[in-house]
Amino acid sequence: MTTTTLDTTAEEAGTLDDSKLRSVLGNRVRPDRPGAVSASLTFGWRAMLKIKHVPEQLFDVTMFPIMFTLLFTYLFGGALEGSPTAYIQILAPGILVQTVIFITMYAGMGLNNDIKKGVFDRFRSLPIWRPAPMVGLLLGDAVRFILASLVVLTLSLIIGFRPEGGVIGVVAGIGLTLVFAFSISWIWTLLGLVMRTPEAVLNTAMTILFPVIFASNIFVNPDTMPGWLQTVVDLNPITHLVSAVRGLMGTGAETSDLIWVFASSAALIAIFAPLTMRRYSRL
Amino acid sequence: MSELAIETKGLVKVFGDNRAVDGVDLQITPGMVFGLLGPNGAGKTTTIRMLATLLRPDGGSATVLGHDVVTEADKVRSRVSMTGQYASVDEDLTGTENLVMLARLLGFDKAGAKARAAELLDAFGLGDAADRQIKNYSGGMRRRIDIAASIVVAPDLIFLDEPTTGLDPRSRNQVWNVVRALVADGTTVLLTTQYLDEADQLADRIAVIDHGKVIAEGTSSELKASVGAGALHVRVSGPERAERAEQMLVDSLGGEVIRESDGVSLSARADDPTRVAALLTELSNAGVEVTEFSLGQPSLDEVFLALTGHPVEEETERVDEREEEAVR
Ligand SMILES: Nc1ncnc2c1ncn2[C@@H]1O[C@H](COP(=O)(O)OP(=O)(O)OP(=O)(O)O)[C@@H](O)[C@H]1O
Numbered sequence: 319m320t321t322t323t324l325d326t327t328a329e330e331a332g333t334l335d336d337s338k339l340r341s342v343l344g345n346r347v348r349p350d351r352p353g354a355v356s357a358s359l360t361f362g363w364r365a366m367l368k369i370k371h372v373p374e375q376l377f378d379v380t381m382f383p384i385m386f387t388l389l390f391t392y393l394f395g396g397a398l399e400g401s402p403t404a405y406i407q408i409l410a411p412g413i414l415v416q417t418v419i420f421i422t423m424y425a426g427m428g429l430n431n432d433i434k435k436g437v438f439d440r441f442r443s444l445p446i447w448r449p450a451p452m453v454g455l456l457l458g459d460a461v462r463f464i465l466a467s468l469v470v471l472t473l474s475l476i477i478g479f480r481p482e483g484g485v486i487g488v489v490a491g492i493g494l495t496l497v498f499a500f501s502i503s504w505i506w507t508l509l510g511l512v513m514r515t516p517e518a519v520l521n522t523a524m525t526i527l528f529p530v531i532f533a534s535n536i537f538v539n540p541d542t543m544p545g546w547l548q549t550v551v552d553l554n555p556i557t558h559l560v561s562a563v564r565g566l567m568g569t570g571a572e573t574s575d576l577i578w579v580f581a582s583s584a585a586l587i588a589i590f591a592p593l594t595m596r597r598y599s600r601l
Numbered sequence: 602m603s604e605l606a607i608e609t610k611g612l613v614k615v616f617g618d619n620r621a622v623d624g625v626d627l628q629i630t631p632g633m634v635f636g637l638l639g640p641n642g643a644g645k646t647t648t649i650r651m652l653a654t655l656l657r658p659d660g661g662s663a664t665v666l667g668h669d670v671v672t673e674a675d676k677v678r679s680r681v682s683m684t685g686q687y688a689s690v691d692e693d694l695t696g697t698e699n700l701v702m703l704a705r706l707l708g709f710d711k712a713g714a715k716a717r718a719a720e721l722l723d724a725f726g727l728g729d730a731a732d733r734q735i736k737n738y739s740g741g742m743r744r745r746i747d748i749a750a751s752i753v754v755a756p757d758l759i760f761l762d763e764p765t766t767g768l769d770p771r772s773r774n775q776v777w778n779v780v781r782a783l784v785a786d787g788t789t790v791l792l793t794t795q796y797l798d799e800a801d802q803l804a805d806r807i808a809v810i811d812h813g814k815v816i817a818e819g820t821s822s823e824l825k826a827s828v829g830a831g832a833l834h835v836r837v838s839g840p841e842r843a844e845r846a847e848q849m850l851v852d853s854l855g856g857e858v859i860r861e862s863d864g865v866s867l868s869a870r871a872d873d874p875t876r877v878a879a880l881l882t883e884l885s886n887a888g889v890e891v892t893e894f895s896l897g898q899p900s901l902d903e904v905f906l907a908l909t910g911h912p913v914e915e916e917t918e919r920v921d922e923r924e925e926e927a928v929r
C-alpha cells in the first residue's frame with residue numbers, strides 16, 4: 319500500500335536530471351529534413367496510432383454501414399425490386415459509395431480538433447512539406463474507407479450480392495470510390511480549417527452531403543423521378559460514381575461515367591486543395 | 602555574432618477592430634533570455650505566434666535569426682521551436698509516440714527517433730510515463746513533455762509562451778531549471794509571462810507589454826529604477842494598528858499607500874530614505890508595533906502599476922469577465 323503511494327508520487331513529480339538535461343540539449347544532431355512522402359507517411363502513422371488508442375472511432379465505420387445495408391435491403395428490397403436478393407445486387411455498390419463518402423467528413427472534424435487542441439501549431443512550426451499533415455490525415459482515412467468497404471461488401475455477400483465482375487471488378491470499384499473520397503475530403507479539410515468547432519464542421523458537411531447522397535441513383539432508379547430532379551441526379555457526380563462502381567462490379571463500366579468521376583475528382587482537388595493550403599498557411 | 606536574434610519594427614496584428622499587437626519594436630541579442638511581461642490579453646501570444654511564423658503580421662516587419670518571418674518563414678522554422686501557451690502535443694498518443702513522431706518529422710530515422718525520444722523522456726523525468734497517453738499526464742508533466750517536444754532537435758532559439766502558468770511551485774521550479782539549462786547551452790529564449798517574479802528571476806531583459814504596445818523595456822533593475830523610487834514595506838501586528846499606520850504613512854510620505862489583502866501589510870513609495878527613518882520612530886512613539894520592515898527596490902508589481910496606472914490584477918479580472926460573457 320505504502321509502496322504504491324510512494325511510486326505514484328515519484329511518478330507524478332518525476333525527477334528532472336540537470337546533467338542529463340544538459341546532455342540532451344548538447345546533442346545537437348540535425349538530420350536532413352524528410353521528404354514529402356516520408357513526412358506524410360509519418361502523419362499517416364499518427365492516424366493509425368489514434369485508431370489504436372481510440373478504437374471507438376471505428377464504430378461509425380462499422381456499425382452504420384451494417385445498419386444501413388440491412389435496413390434498406392429488407393425494408394425496400396421487396397417493394398422496389400421484388401425481393402431483397404434482387405435489390406442487393408443494385409444496392410450494394412451504392413451503399414458502399416454512400417458509406418465511404420459519409421465518413422470522409424471525419425477528416426474535417428479531426429483537423430478541426432487538432433487545431434483546437436494546439437497540436438497543429440506544433441506541426442505548422444516544423445520545417446516540413448506543408449500539405450503533409452493533411453495528406454497524412456487522408457492516408458489514415460483511407461484505412462477507414464477500406465475497412466468500411468470491406469464491412470459493406472462482406473455483409474452484402476452474405477445477404478446474396480453476387481458481383482459478376484469478380485474480385486478484380488470489386489477491387490476496381492472500391493478503388494474508384496477511394497479516389498473520389500480522397501478528392502471530396504479536401505472540401506472537409508477546408509471546412510475544418512475555417513469553422514470554429516468540430517460540431518459545426520459536422521453539421522455543415524451533413525447539410526451538404528445529405529442532398530448530394532440522396533439526390534442520386536443509390537437507392538432508386540431515377541426514371542420514376544420528376545424531370546427536373548432527373549436533371550439534378552444526372553449532374554450529381556455521386557450518380558456517375560455509383561453507376562461506374564456498379565459497372566465495374568458488374569459487367570463493365572461506361573467510359574462516360576469513369577470520365578465524370580475522374581474529372582470531378584480532379585476538379586475537387588484543383589479547387590479545394592489549394593484553398594485548404596492557403597487557409598492553412600494563414601491560420 | 603553581431604546579428605540580432607530577433608528584431609521587430611512596428612509589428613502589428615489586427616483582429617477585426619481589435620489591435621491585438623499595435624506597433625511592437627523589439628531587439629533581442631543572441632543567447633539571452635528575453636521576457637515579455639503583460640497581463641491577460643496584452644498581446645503576448647499574438648506577438649510570439651507572429652515571430653514563430655504561425656500568424657502573418659498585418660503591419661511592420663520581423664526577422665528571427667536574420668530571416669524575415671514572412672518571406673523566409675521556412676528558414677525561421679528550421680531553426681526555432683515553439684512551446685505554445687496550451688499543450689501542443691497529441692493527447693491521444695503516448696509520450697514516446699509523440700516524440701518519435703516529431704523526431705521522424707524532423708528527419709531522424711526510426712532507430713534514431715526512438716533513441717532520441719527515450720533520451721529526452723529520461724532527461725525530463727518522464728521515463729516512467731513514457732508509455733502513457735498524454736491525457737493522463739499531470740499539468741507539470743504536460744509542460745515538460747511539451748518543452749521536450751520543442752527540443753527534439755535543439756533549436757537556436759526557443760519561444761516559451763507562459764511556460765509556468767497554472768503549475769505548482771515545484772513544477773514551476775523544474776521549468777525554470779529547463780530554461781536555465783537552455784540558456785547555458787547557448788539557446789536564445791523568448792518567454793512570456795504574467796508573473797513578475799518569473800521575469801525577474803529568469804529574464805536578462807524584459808519588455809512590459811499592455812494593450813499591444815511595449816510600454817517599457819530594459820533589465821529588471823532598469824525597469825525598477827525607471828519607476829524612480831524605492832519601496833517601503835511595513836507589516837504591523839494587527840489590523841486596527843494598520844489603519845493608524847496607513848494614515849501616518851500617507852502623512853509622512855505623501856504618496857499612495859497600498860494595503861495588502863492580509864490587512865496588516867502596507868507598501869508605499871519612498872523617495873527620501875531619511876523620511877523613512879523618521880517615520881519608523883514616529884510609528885514606534887505612537888505605539889504601532891512594526892513586525893516587519895523593508896526598504897528596497899520596487900517589485901515588478903509596483904513597476905507595472907507605475908507604468909500602466911492600473912494594477913495587474915484589475916486587468917485580469919476585466920478579461921475574465923469578458924471571457925465569461927463570451928462563453929454565455
Ligand atoms: N484568433 C484571434 N481572433 C480574434 N481575436 C484574438 C485572436 N487571438 C487573440 N485575440 C485577441 O487579441 C488580444 C491579444 O491576445 P493574446 O492572446 O495575444 O494576449 P496574451 O497577452 O497572450 O494574453 P494571455 O495572457 O491571456 O494569454 C486579446 O484581446 C484577444 O482577445
Ligand SMILES: [Mg+2]
Nearest residue numbers: 645646647686
Ligand atoms: Mg497568451
